Amino acid sequence: MQECFFCGQAPADPGCTIEQPLYRLTRYxxxxxxxxxxxxxxxxxxxxxxxxxxxxxxxxxxxxxxxxVGSGIGFLIGLPIPGAFVFTAIGGGFAGYLAARSRTNKMYDRLNIRAPEAVKEYPPVAERLNGGWTLKK
Ligand SMILES: [Zn+2]
Known part of the structure; x- marks a missing residue:
């Protein structure tokens, strides 16, 4: 039985497996x-x-x-300035994303498990990333 890559303790649940696609450019x-x-x-x-x-x-x-929430706040901040709400909404959304990411990363640290992004450190994935494969097209 394979063990969970993220906590390294519990056995992996077949229904919870991450299917990580990898791509390699073959022709252009x-x-x-x-x-x-x-x-x-x-x-x-x-x-x-x-x-x-x-x-x-x-x-x-x-x-x-x-x-x-971040883009909602950004939208409201930018609303009085014509055209600005597009940028403040995007900026607010990005700020919200960063805040949530740092919070969840702290949570992963505390629980002593790997974040989902760590999938690129999974040896069979890492090996292929070094061999010219990518996570996205
Ligand atoms: Zn686990």
């Missing part, structure tokens, strides 16, 4: 105005237990709320 074609990229795709399962999955889902939800 420039057809007049059209550019085409072709990728190899690979999915790496990362074992995770139910408790870590629940914590990750809660953190994601908190982050979404913080972004919504």
């Amino acid at each position: 074609a420039h057809l007049g105005l059209v550019r085409r990229f072709e990728y190899d795709k690979l999915v790496i399962p990362v074992g995770r237990c139910a408790a870590c999955a629940r914590i990750g889902a809660q953190a994601k939800k908190k982050r979404k709320v913080a972004i919504a």
